[in-house]
Amino acid sequence: MDLISRLAVRTVSYKSGRFLFLTNEDGANICFMLSGAARVFRMTEGGDEVTIAVRSCQSTPILLSACIKGVGIELLEDSVLCFKATDDYIKASSDDIELRQYTIAQFMEFFECCHQRIEDLVLRSVEERVARQLVLLAERPSELQSKSSATVRITQGQLASLVAASRPSVNIALRKLQQRGILTTTSGFIKIASIDKLRNMSAVSL
Amino acid sequence: MDLISRLAVRTVSYKSGRFLFLTNEDGANICFMLSGAARVFRMTEGGDEVTIAVRSCQSTPILLSACIKGVGIELLEDSVLCFKATDDYIKASSDDIELRQYTIAQFMEFFECCHQRIEDLVLRSVEERVARQLVLLAERPSELQSKSSATVRITQGQLASLVAASRPSVNIALRKLQQRGILTTTSGFIKIASIDKLRNMSAVSL
Structure with a gap:
């Protein structure tokens, strides 16, 4: 239209x-x-x-x-x-x-x-919300589809606002995900090693 | 219309x-x-x-x-x-x-x-959400307006669902409000002694 x-x-x-x-x-x-x-x-x-x-x-x-x-x-x-x-x-x-x-x-x-x-x-914990939000950001229409990894440009402050949590609790959630090898964080960017694992973490089908 | x-x-x-x-x-x-x-x-x-x-x-x-x-x-x-x-x-x-x-x-x-x-x-704690929801229920259009007290017919289970909290945490919030003399609870009903005090508790202008 x-x-x-x-x-x-x-x-x-x-x-x-x-x-x-x-x-x-x-x-x-x-x-x-x-x-x-x-x-x-x-x-x-x-x-x-x-x-x-x-x-x-x-x-x-x-x-x-x-x-x-x-x-x-x-x-x-x-x-x-x-x-x-x-x-x-x-x-x-x-x-x-x-x-x-x-x-x-x-x-x-x-x-x-x-x-x-x-x-x-x-229904979701901060960690599940962080995981879900990152999957949504990695898979938005303007990004390439059907990939297994992605780099999302976002600060922890922005992410905290998107998932309605404090920055410290988002930081804890990200560190847990990093320890499991699912992502790595650098200043202003989050590199997702496995979107599939992140999707499983978000506790729902997206 | x-x-x-x-x-x-x-x-x-x-x-x-x-x-x-x-x-x-x-x-x-x-x-x-x-x-x-x-x-x-x-x-x-x-x-x-x-x-x-x-x-x-x-x-x-x-x-x-x-x-x-x-x-x-x-x-x-x-x-x-x-x-x-x-x-x-x-x-x-x-x-x-x-x-x-x-x-x-x-x-x-x-x-x-x-x-x-x-x-x-x-933005709001369970206690603030309980207070706000009770004010909204006491003041809905089908009730009489401009009153200082009210009896709201609602179970703690229903209230928990309305404020998106567990029943035990709603129970704790109600007991705190009861201790302050703001309301009393009986089976299936909540009697609000002071809607104004409850409104102050809900942490926003309604």
């Missing part, structure tokens, strides 16, 4: 590491990602930052975020996004049943991400 | 305590709640049950769940629901801009619930 021509929007390219805060005054934008990877987070009233989801895509545009108060995005890769005011989006979908089907499907997919995040926090 | 006439659906009444599993074969229903209260949960492949949200409403219909694999509902009160196949829903919204606006607004509201759940799990 050619979202760009349907929505008549301009795409915007952003560099990896860029933060975008999506709370404009009216808070009424829907944001799509056309390529890249991002962490979607939320700032609490108390100033805490909570990661909601990590999302990536290669060719099919995905719903990255909608007009929810306090939501922000940190780009984990060079990315291409587009924005549309919610009211204009609703108007654009007036005569376009495909766009409406796409919208519902995208909302469902984002719910699925939120549900998985909740499942993760309720 | 008169959702029922717009969607041309029949409403269905359910008794408190009823479980509904929303994974029909095609998994393609959108479910709205017209009155009552429900716990939305998800069954994992491993057979664990994870609560996603607790939702209630009095007069304005809310989106309770959409066609996501493995989602179920436990009704916490006598409730009135209606269902619509997703494809039919999309067709119904063809010439109805108000319905499309309502849909987007409802999706946003449900995302907000999921986000709050994630925030809860990441």
Whole structure:
């Protein structure tokens, strides 16, 4: 589906590491990602930052975020996004049943991400969450598929934010995984020797 | 907005305590709640049950769940629901801009619930989650407003599921709150002496 021509929007390219805060005054934008990877987070009233989801895509545009108060995005890769005011989006979908089907499907997919995040926090230990997150990062669409090893560019601080744990507990988890020969860490990078073993560690089929 | 006439659906009444599993074969229903209260949960492949949200409403219909694999509902009160196949829903919204606006607004509201759940799990202790959940239950729309005390009908097992903690740790949290004179527990009920004190305990503005 050619979202760009349907929505008549301009795409915007952003560099990896860029933060975008999506709370404009009216808070009424829907944001799509056309390529890249991002962490979607939320700032609490108390100033805490909570990661909601990590999302990536290669060719099919995905719903990255909608007009929810306090939501922000940190780009984990060079990315291409587009924005549309919610009211204009609703108007654009007036005569376009495909766009409406796409919208519902995208909302469902984002719910699925939120549900998985909740499942993760309720059921998995920090070590299992670290393992799962690394598998997801190593296997995201923008990476090459079907490989047995991978190098993931991420700091322990970023990883702690992605798995909702403290940096020290992420460090302990990584050291345990390193002792088992599953990965090695260097500054800013994690080299995964066996994605399969890491997948087994994450305690679920991914 | 008169959702029922717009969607041309029949409403269905359910008794408190009823479980509904929303994974029909095609998994393609959108479910709205017209009155009552429900716990939305998800069954994992491993057979664990994870609560996603607790939702209630009095007069304005809310989106309770959409066609996501493995989602179920436990009704916490006598409730009135209606269902619509997703494809039919999309067709119904063809010439109805108000319905499309309502849909987007409802999706946003449900995302907000999921986000709050994630925030809860990441930032709050079991005791804070118990306090917050009890305030939410005492103040849901179907209860009388603006009161200082309340009796909430809930078992410790249900409460454990709502706050994603073990029964023993919920029991410990409740005993601490009881020692401070904030509430008393009897079989199947929790009597809250001071909702204000409980709100302070939950560590956030609600």
